[in-house]
Amino acid sequence: MKRSSASGTTAAGGSAASAPNEGERGEQAAPQGEVADRLEAHRTELTGYCYRMLGSAFEAEDAVQETMVRAWRAHDRFEGRSSLRSWLYRIATNVCLDLLKGSQRRARPMDLSSPSSVDTPIGTGLPEATWIGPVPDERVLASAGDPAETAVARESIRLAFVSALQRLAPRQRAVLILREVLSWSAAEVAELLGSSVASVNSALQRARATLAAGGESADAPPRPLDDAQRSLLTRYVDAFERFDMDALTALLHEDSTLSMPPYELWLRGRADILKWLLGPGCGCEGSHLVPVAANGRPAFGQYRADGSPWAIQVIETEGGHVTALQSFLDTERLFPLFGLPPRYAGPPEGDRTPAAAGS
Structure with a gap:
């Protein structure tokens, strides 16, 4: 089966949708073309689920493709005892659990070490499998749906939250995502995992405690992009592209952070970030920023002055400042993933504010 375009997927994708219903039974009798369409209609939400489980957009898409292949091959044996949606989630969960066997958990640089200094050598970089990676919103979030559910879904793909999920044991991770993000009942999760309701509730309690110990919560309040944040981002783009350190000083939070996977090095504090930009990071001068949508947050494709790709920037803001x-x-893989050209193609038309944070 071929992957459908992200814009053509179901409105249920990625949001805090209701748990499976029984209205989808009997699909096994449908013509093959109709079966394919019904499977593909769930691709976006399944990709969002697998991304939260695995921490990598590329692994998530591979996992969903494997899910679709397994479902296609077994569809004539699908007996309709559950909904097609819950059956696909069962397959996807098993695929993810298989992928997570024996693998190290993905992380962010700040999860692995203390902040570095400007004088710390940048090093040679760690393997891709070390890191939580960014994901385009369109691959994991519905293009339409209930605004409140969409806001919750955006919060649940924040890089910090996805990183926190990786600290959970794989089955706890699945339980928390299904219960807290996708709003499945304990009985439905127990059926999916072949477990008991008591076991599911126990796993959820342990998962919540682990997240809370790390300062994260599955029910963090959504933070929509308001006019003040849009203004902040417009000023950030202007200051960064002009490489105006005075303007950036006014925008960066005193304790803001800078990280650059695949390098383990990361910085904390406005003063160190500015020193970095004027020193080892001086190649950023003259950059062009192109808005993209990533992890439910403002984001940009960054091109160097000569038009070559340099980075996907994902920005965190709070209290009128840029905090991260x-x-x-990894531009070779990430720029195609985000639909960005291999060379800077000129300024985008219209609003320079990223679409990622929504309304």
Whole structure:
């Protein structure tokens, strides 16, 4: 089966949708073309689920493709005892659990070490499998749906939250995502996992405690992009592209962070970030920023002055300041994933504010 375009997927994708219903039974009798369409209608939400489980957009898409292949091959044996949606989630969960066997958990640089200094050597970089990677919103979030559910879904793909999920044991991770993000009942999760309701509730309690110990919560309040944040991002783009350190000083939070996977090095504090930009990061001068949508947050494709790709920037903001600059340097894979050209193609038309954070 071929992958459908992200814009053509179901409105249920990725949001905090209701648990499976029984209205989808009997699909096994449908013509093959109709079966394919019904499977593909769930691709976006399944990709969002697998991304939260695995922490990698590429692994998530591979997992969903494997899910679709297994479902296609077994569809004539699907007996309709559950909905097609819950059956697909069962397959996807098993695929993810298989992929997670024996693998190290993905993380962010700040999960692995203390902040570095400007004088710390940048090093040679760690393997891709070390890192939580960014994901385009369109691959994991519905293009339409209930605004409140969409806001919750955006919160649940924040890089910090996805990183926190990786600290959970795989089955706890699945339980928490299904219960807290997708709003499945304990009985439905127990049936999917072949477990008991008591076991599911126990796993959820342990998962919540682990997240809370790390300062994260599955029910963090959504933070929509308001006019003040849009203005902040417009000023950030202007200051970064002009490489105006005075303007950036006014925009960066005093304790803001800068990270650059695949490098383990990361910085904390406005002063160190500015020193970095004027020193080892001076190649950013003259950059062009192109808005994209990533992890439910403002984001940009960053091109150097000569038009070559440099990074996907995912930005965190709070209280009128930029609190995190998360730059992902694997442009060979990430720019095609985000639909960005291999060379800077000129300024985009219209609003320079990223679509990622929505309304």
